[in-house]
Amino acid sequence: MYGPGQPLDITRYFIIASDTVGSGKSSKPSDGLRMRFPKFIIEDIVRAQHTLLTEGLGINHLLAVMGVSFGGRQTWQWSVQYPEFMSGVVPIVSSPFPNAGRRGMTDFLGIEPIIQDPAWKNGDYDQQPRGLQLALMFYWMFLDGAGHLWEEAPTREQSFQYLPEVAKGWGRNLDANDWIYLMRVNDGFDAYSQLDKVKARVLVINMAGDEQVPVELGHMDKALKKLGDKAEYLLVNEFSDYGHFAAGKTVNIYGPKLGEFLKRLATAEERG
């Protein structure tokens, strides 16, 4: 992906990747403030990234903003919050619509088992509450696809062992309060209703079997209609049994389209 001649060729492009507020090495509830950490939403994350670029790195224009999943949602937010800042945006396995319907309920169930756990103690726990594992197990079910999960656990016994193992691995470096903030960061997100602000060229890449961004909702048709000839759409049908995770299995399939999109943006910028 990053080698010479590849889509995100680092001999050709400067790539900036930041940990978002609330995760990685950025400030987050588990640094100490716990549930007293200020509430932040996607708009704040994108504003922080913009500040990092303009005030921290002295950059006032990007060739493109791109991101996968939650990063894809940030990408949609960039397209409406700072429409002049970049020539293109590439949201991958993501939707500009609010997290409503089943997607919103997934966020709800990502929080509820934690806050219902008496061991959570309103965020002032001594060790990670068990409800975090439950929340992660539940969330996982909408990330992977039915086909791949059948392959992973083709017997009932295996299916009963699978999620606890997943949660154990995933939960090792996770903090329950950080996770709650991550679920709540989607509050108020709605890039769809603001798509008329978009100036950048848009390449949307989604996966056919993705339960997080279900094709059957028809949302992408609506978004593309609003974006008109600014937008291109690639729906990847391969590895659809991997659900949301298909994005990680099909880089070689959507990579060329992504590389070509960036090249076109660069050529257009060079021409002024």
Place this chain on the structure above:
Amino acid sequence: MYGPGQPLDITRYFIIASDTVGSGKSSKPSDGLRMRFPKFIIEDIVRAQHTLLTEGLGINHLLAVMGVSFGGRQTWQWSVQYPEFMSGVVPIVSSPFPNAGRRGMTDFLGIEPIIQDPAWKNGDYDQQPRGLQLALMFYWMFLDGAGHLWEEAPTREQSFQYLPEVAKGWGRNLDANDWIYLMRVNDGFDAYSQLDKVKARVLVINMAGDEQVPVELGHMDKALKKLGDKAEYLLVNEFSDYGHFAAGKTVNIYGPKLGEFLKRLATAEERG
């Protein structure tokens, strides 16, 4: 459905419907034994139904066995456990395969929030543990479809209110231990590996958007291949945004096929 000239015309057919062991007015953990209630699996339920028919009602042959969802699974079990007992079987929104993969994980997550709840007290609670509500909320997500859930809760706020309301209504007449037994009743179920025993004619009716019996697993193709010319298959594409619940919305669509199937069975029986 039951009126004169309709598929299950009660002026033409005797219809026997029993509460299964563990639910309704049949014996169940909540009668008093709680988690000391004997373990039962689908094979036991079908055996009890068989005993009811032969010893209770003096019936030694049925025109057809049919059922929806869990009833459909019992129907598959009938087809391999008492293959000579009926001329036809009609499993609706159901699979002869074990509850493995994501389906098995749904059963796992249907139990786990309850037994992790300290208020469950190994089944000896004074009032229903809160974990039951959580389990029902998890389970619901695989019954309804993404499309219908979006219609029900088109904003994030509504999506956060939806599941607690569902669980409140659903949980009103449910007992946590009964529910645990219901999830565990699927232990060992595997009609698929025994399909060579089937003697009855089979009409399988499934729904295109059903997350409980996902078309994309290709299981029905395998089952139909084993059943050969004994089987017919109707995949209902209408109301696919309702998921598993499409079965309740499309009776008028699959009803005629069901009625015609029963008539053919009756005609064949009359001819001997």
